[in-house]
Amino acid sequence: xxxxxxxxxxxxxxxxxxxxxxxxxxxxxxxxxxxxxxxxxxxxxxxxxxxxxxxxxxxxxxxxxxxxxxxxxxxxxxxxxxxxxxxxxxxxxxxxxxxxxxxxxxxxxxxxxxxxxxxxxxxxxxxxxxxxxxxxxxxxxxxxxxxxxxxxxxxxxxxxxxxxxxxxxxxxxxxxxxxxxxxxxxxxxxxxxxxxxxxxxxxxxxxxxxxxxxxxxxxxxxxxxxxxxxxxxxxxxxxxxxxxxxxxxxxxxxxxxxxxxxxxxxxxxxxxxxxxx
Amino acid sequence: xxxxxxxxxxxxxxxxxxxxxxxxxxxxxxxxxxxxxxxxxxxxxxxxxxxxxxxxxxxxxxxxxxxxxxxxxxxxxxxxxxxxxxxxxxxxxxxxxxxxxxxxxxxxxxxxxxxxxxxxxxxxxxxxxxxxxxxxxxxxxxxxxxxxxxxxxxxxxxxxxxxxxxxxxxxxxxxxxxxxxxxxxxxxxxxxxxxxxxxxxxxxxxxxxxxxxxxxxxxxxxxxxxxxxxxxxxxxxxxxxxxxxxxxxxxxxxxxxxxxxxxxxxxxxxxxxxxxxxxxxxxxxxxxxxxxxxxxxxxxxx
Amino acid sequence: xxxxxxxxxxxxxxxxxxxxxxxxxxxxxxxxxxxxxxxxxxxxxxxxxxxxxxxxxxxxxxxxxxxxxxxxxxxxxxxxxxxxxxxxxxxxxxxxxxxxxxxxxxxxxxxxxxxxxxxxxxxxxxxxxxxxxxxxxxxxxxxxxxxxxxxxxxxxxxxxxxxxxxxxxxxxxxxxxxxxxxxxxxxxxxxxxxxxxxxxxxxxxxxxxxxxxxxxxxxxxxxxxxxxxxxxxxxxxxxxxxxxxxxxxxxxxxxxxxxxxxxxxxxxxxxxxxxxxxxxxxxxxxxxxxxxxxxxxxxx
Numbered sequence: 064x065x066x067x068x069x070x071x072x073x074x075x076x077x078x079x080x081x082x083x084x085x086x087x088x089x090x091x092x093x094x095x096x097x098x099x100x101x102x103x104x105x106x107x108x109x110x111x112x113x114x115x116x117x118x119x120x121x122x123x124x125x126x127x128x129x130x131x132x133x134x135x136x137x138x139x140x141x142x143x144x145x146x147x148x149x150x151x152x153x154x155x156x157x158x159x160x161x162x163x164x165x166x167x168x169x170x171x172x173x174x175x176x177x178x179x180x181x182x183x184x185x186x187x188x189x190x191x192x193x194x195x196x197x198x199x200x201x202x203x204x205x206x207x208x209x210x211x212x213x214x215x216x217x218x219x220x221x222x223x224x225x226x227x228x229x230x231x232x233x234x235x236x237x238x239x240x241x242x243x244x245x246x247x248x249x250x251x252x253x254x255x256x257x258x259x260x261x262x263x264x265x266x267x268x269x270x271x272x273x274x275x276x277x278x279x280x281x282x283x284x285x286x287x288x289x290x291x292x293x294x295x296x297x298x299x300x301x302x303x304x305x306x307x308x309x310x311x312x313x314x315x316x317x318x319x320x321x322x323x324x325x326x327x328x329x330x331x332x333x334x335x336x337x338x339x340x
Numbered sequence: 341x342x343x344x345x346x347x348x349x350x351x352x353x354x355x356x357x358x359x360x361x362x363x364x365x366x367x368x369x370x371x372x373x374x375x376x377x378x379x380x381x382x383x384x385x386x387x388x389x390x391x392x393x394x395x396x397x398x399x400x401x402x403x404x405x406x407x408x409x410x411x412x413x414x415x416x417x418x419x420x421x422x423x424x425x426x427x428x429x430x431x432x433x434x435x436x437x438x439x440x441x442x443x444x445x446x447x448x449x450x451x452x453x454x455x456x457x458x459x460x461x462x463x464x465x466x467x468x469x470x471x472x473x474x475x476x477x478x479x480x481x482x483x484x485x486x487x488x489x490x491x492x493x494x495x496x497x498x499x500x501x502x503x504x505x506x507x508x509x510x511x512x513x514x515x516x517x518x519x520x521x522x523x524x525x526x527x528x529x530x531x532x533x534x535x536x537x538x539x540x541x542x543x544x545x546x547x548x549x550x551x552x553x554x555x556x557x558x559x560x561x562x563x564x565x566x567x568x569x570x571x572x573x574x575x576x577x578x579x580x581x582x583x584x585x586x587x588x589x590x591x592x593x594x595x596x597x598x599x600x601x602x603x604x605x606x607x608x609x610x611x612x613x614x615x616x617x618x619x620x621x622x623x624x625x626x627x628x629x630x631x632x633x634x635x636x637x638x639x640x641x642x
Numbered sequence: 643x644x645x646x647x648x649x650x651x652x653x654x655x656x657x658x659x660x661x662x663x664x665x666x667x668x669x670x671x672x673x674x675x676x677x678x679x680x681x682x683x684x685x686x687x688x689x690x691x692x693x694x695x696x697x698x699x700x701x702x703x704x705x706x707x708x709x710x711x712x713x714x715x716x717x718x719x720x721x722x723x724x725x726x727x728x729x730x731x732x733x734x735x736x737x738x739x740x741x742x743x744x745x746x747x748x749x750x751x752x753x754x755x756x757x758x759x760x761x762x763x764x765x766x767x768x769x770x771x772x773x774x775x776x777x778x779x780x781x782x783x784x785x786x787x788x789x790x791x792x793x794x795x796x797x798x799x800x801x802x803x804x805x806x807x808x809x810x811x812x813x814x815x816x817x818x819x820x821x822x823x824x825x826x827x828x829x830x831x832x833x834x835x836x837x838x839x840x841x842x843x844x845x846x847x848x849x850x851x852x853x854x855x856x857x858x859x860x861x862x863x864x865x866x867x868x869x870x871x872x873x874x875x876x877x878x879x880x881x882x883x884x885x886x887x888x889x890x891x892x893x894x895x896x897x898x899x900x901x902x903x904x905x906x907x908x909x910x911x912x913x914x915x916x917x918x919x920x921x922x923x924x925x926x927x928x929x930x931x932x933x934x935x936x937x938x939x940x941x942x
Contacts, residue, residue: 134830140735152358163369164361167834177825192841193367193832239663241829248833251357351930371761372836379729382722383742387810389805390749405914447655453648455656465931466660471858472927473666473920474866476893480900480916481666484673508659537648565753568868568897575901593755594870600759602874608763615756626751630744 078211084151085111085282087132093310094127094136101127103310106144107301114274114283116319118290124274124304124311125286129254132284134162150251161288170250174229174257176237178229178244184270185225187240188212191248195269215274220335235266242273246281249288253277255285259292264298285288290335302331369540394619401616404609414578417604422614424580425595431582432495432574432591433564436502440563441556444507448514448552453540470508478504479569487573495581495589498574505566506559513555517548550602554629565618567593571576592618667920674914676907686914690880694904699911703880705879707889708922711796711871712864719864720857721940722804725812727853730812731819743816750809756872766793766874769801774886788884792876795886799875803867807860814859814934816853819845848902855933861928864911866919868893892919 087109094102102124109115112311117125130136131144134155148155164238176186188208192198198207208225213296217239223233227241240256245253255274259267276297287293293300300322306312316330326332412421433613447467473479487495499580527548529539545552576594580585592614599611655921671678681689689700726746770793778789822845830840846853876888877898885934890898892915903909 132830135828138828138831153358153361155361160361161365161369163365163834163836166832168357168360171829171834173825173829175825177823177829178832179844179848181827181844181850190830190843192836193840194833244833279731333942337768368836368839372838375838375841376729376733379725379733383729383734383746386722386746386749386808389740390752391778392756392764396760396764397756443655443658446652447659450649450652450656454652455772459656459902463656463659465662468665468931469924469927470659472862472866472923474868474893474923476866476868476896477666477670477920479917480896481669483900484913503660509657511659523933536645540648553777561751565751565755567755568893571897571898582921591751593655596759597869597873600755600762607720611838612763615759618753619756622751623748624751624890626748629742636888 067153079207085186086151087111087252087282087284088147088149089128089132090147090149092128092144094124094131094144095142096139097141097166098286100308100310102131102132102303103306105303105312105313106234107316109282109284110299111282112278112280113299114276114278114297115299116293117284117286117301117303118293118334119303119314120290120305121288121312125254126256126301127311128303129170129256129286130285132166132252133254135171137162156162167191167248168250169252169254170245170248171256172241172245172258175261176234177240178232178237178240180228180230180240182220183226183227184210184229184232184240188247191244195247195248202229203237211243211247212240213247213269214277215239217243218271218293233266233294235262235269238262238270239273242270242277246277250281252282252284255283257286257288260288290323294319300327302326302334304330305336344390347573394623397616397619398610400420400609401612401614404613405616409610409613413580417602418606421520422592422595422610423592423594424578425614426617427580427582428495428574428577428589428591429593430601431585432498432502432570432589433560435499436563437556437560438469439499440503440506440510440559443503443512444510444556444559445552447511448518448547449505449540450517452515453544464512467508467511470504471512474568475501475505475566476572479572482569483572490586491572493575493588495574495585495587498570498589498591499585501573504562505569506563509559509562510556513558514548514552514610517551518544519553520536520551550632554633557625557629559624561629565593565622567597570594571597609638658821659753664896667917670913670917670920674917677910677914680907683772686911687918688746690881692911694908697905697907699907699914701915703881703894704890704895704915705922707796707875708865708891708893710882710889711803711875711891712798712802712852712861714796715807715859715864716857717813718801718804719808719860723808723857723860724815724853726812727815727819728806728841732837733815733846743813746809748779749805750813754806754867754869757806757872758870761798762794762906765802766831767796768797769793773797778886785886787886791886792888794888796858796875796882796889797885799889799891801872802829802870802874803864806867806870807864811827811856812861814856814901815853818849818856818934821852822848840889851933852896855930858926858933860914860929862923862930865891865926866893866923868897872897892922 087135089105092105097157105128112122117129119125127136132148136142145237179190182190185208188211189204192207211217211273212221220236231235232240258269271292277283297319299316300313301316301320302322303311306316306329315322315326315331323335324330326335374427409559410426411423413423414420451463455463482501482504487493488498488540521544526539528546532543570591571594574591575588576598577588577591581589596611596614599607602608649875677686681699686701687705688697690697690702691700692703697787770791774791774793777787778791781787826844826848827840830844868896871891872894875890875894877890878888879890882889896912896916900912903912911912
């Protein structure tokens with residue numbers, strides 16, 4: 064059972080100005096629900112236009128940390144974070160920063176495909192640009208919808224039924240529709256919270272192939288409990304586990320090949336090798 | 341898997357993050373705040389009549405709530421009380437409950453436990469229709485059946501009309517409660533070797549008893565406030581009627597109605613007092629019912 | 643008691659309801675058959691004159707009164723009720739929401755005659771001396787707003803009805819909104835939408851059917867309301883043409899005229915009115931049930 068890890072993106076191959084675009088920096092991030100901390104003191108560098116995988120056992124706060132990047136964490140009453148999260152040098156939690164705008168720049172694909180029920184496929188993809196008023200006019204919207212559906216590798220399957228409800232598609236198709244919807248607003252970062260866990264293996268594979276293409280344009284951070292998937296798609300991996308007082312913590316992060324073949328921490332080694340035969 | 345013939349949008353064509361996260365969507369945020377405010381105002385506006393109403397009933401009714409009001413029958417525009425109404429309601433409502441509760445509970449048991457899906461659906465449909473039927477129509481029906489043939493308005497007719505209103509309500513609430521009883525409870529009874537009917541009454545019913553009684557309580561509260569059907573069946577009377585069910589009988593709701601339009605401030609004041617009595621009873625019954633069912637559903641001990 | 647006997651006993655209780663429903667409909671029909679024979683179905687329903695002396699009976703004034711008051715009540719109740727349902731389901735802090743919902747539901751428990759008393763003695767004079775006086779004097783040439791402002795009229799009755807049926811829309815509306823799974827909202831918020839935009843563009847369209855059903859259920863209740871309307875509508879047997887006209891609904895007509903009905907023809911006509919009301923509320927109720935039932939199983 065060989066795992067193919069892609070060669071780590073080296074900083075030297077990217078031009079200096081493009082190095083900046085899409086670089087995420089988490090510094091000492093602690094996520095609270097009311098008075099309890101769910102995740103403690105996570106510091107992580109996320110490389111631009113690459114896929115970073117956050118792995119670890121369930122309940123260790125992977126999703127929580129992910130949702131703090133697009134400021135979805137705070138939509139729960141009483142939830143807040145400490146620390147800073149910087150995108151291209153801009154603190155997403157800084158003063159004067161509108162969380163609504165942050166979510167435009169950091170998109171999210173959810174575990175369970177969730178196309179909007181009262182909308183057609185076309186309307187689903189156009190929903191973001193319409194509410195953000197980034198694209199106006201029927202013709203431009205049509206263009207954008209087609210572009211997004213193509214880039215999500217689903218155009219050929221839906222081009223004749225754009226007016227059908229989003230829920231009329233299969234699970235894997237719905238998820239690709241959700242990806243199209245997310246990239247239609249042209250974010251810098253796309254977060255994926257276990258995007259394939261509700262899908263069958265074939266649909267999963269198609270989405271993994273899609274991810275490889277998408278990373279050319281977006282920084283992708285994926286939370287997954289599927290270690291083979293992490294090994295297949297990501298260039299950087301971050302391993303989290305449950306720490307003291309029930310709060311999750313980051314154990315180790317680095318190039319995927321190293322995490323899987325030569326981890327520094329004992330905990331990492333235990334987790335990674337426990338899953339591989 | 342191709343990405344299509346269109347070029348991948350250039351990364352550098354995107355607006356910079358620093359520009360984006362600060363350019364507030366000012367107008368959108370304003371609309372959001374405005375609509376939130378409107379929704380709060382709507383909620384408050386709906387509550388204003390409730391508060392005003394309760395306040396007025398208390399303010400106008402309390403001064404007239406004295407011994408004369410409670411213990412004497414109507415005399416004239418200046419003297420007298422509401423004994424006829426109080427005694428009337430105290431007879432008709434419990435009698436109607438005695439009639440409606442067993443029938444309604446049995447009916448609810450049938451729909452929840454015994455009936456096949458199609459019969460259950462049919463009965464449920466009929467019960468929902470009856471619950472939505474204007475009570476004045478029920479009054480008219482009982483009038484043609486019980487008042488006309490006997491040539492007299494009677495308390496019995498009033499009791500029957502209240503019972504007809506209560507039965508569908510109790511059937512539906514009983515059925516809903518029983519449906520919530522977990523199957524394990526049912527099977528527990530049957531596994532102990534009980535025959536079906538005993539399993540139902542001993543085990544399932546006991547599990548849902550709190551909820552069923554709550555449902556009955558709510559039906560009683562509703563019936564005690566019904567006016568139109570009583571106007572057409574028991575009619576109302578200035579005499580205090582105890583036990584003579586074949587004669588007209590007054591009740592709190594009919595008392596309120598008849599007195600509300602009178603030119604005498606004393607009588608109107610007594611209408612307010614009667615309304616206070618009725619309101620307190622109905623609201624207390626409702627709140628108690630809610631508290632009981634709330635405690636159950638939030639996992640409180642039985 | 644053997645199983646079978648118990649089942650029969652319980653079954654009797656259940657089937658009694660179906661029996662009652664049919665019995666009521668049939669009884670009303672039979673007892674009013676003379677009216678139907680005399681005027682015909684269409685004739686009675688569109689007949690504009692109700693004259694006991696001339697033995698002419700037409701239901702139109704009361705059907706019109708019922709529909710107008712219920713319709714006006716809905717004009718107020720729907721926007722208010724839906725907004726409040728949205729607030730209680732989406733924006734209100736959890737600890738505040740429950741007591742507020744309970745309070746609003748308690749309004750629905752208040753007996754109609756108590757609300758009618760308040761409407762007659764308190765609200766009617768207030769409205770007469772303020773809103774109605776102002777409006778009638780500001781618009782003397784608009785027939786729809788013509789006075790004299792008496793207080794007891796279509797306007798007041800509609801307001802009272804609105805107060806009484808709004809809780810239905812709030813309670814049911816809140817339920818169907820809460821039933822929508824959270825991940826649809828999350829997806830829209832995740833794209834960069836505000837909470838209100840999420841409600842307007844994702845939540846409301848997805849629960850459209852359930853909300854409509856709640857409104858129609860409220861409409862049915864408004865149409866069948868008797869005492870509060872009787873005490874505030876002015877009790878005039880005519881088709882209302884203006885907001886401040888006195889009028890009469892089917893329910894209020896029966897409540898006020900039944901006991902004193904002086905002839906067999908009048909009683910028969912009143913029973914025919916009862917049948918009309920029963921059919922109207924039946925149709926409305928069935929439509930409402932179809933919509934609410936469908937919404938509960940449609941999403942998620």
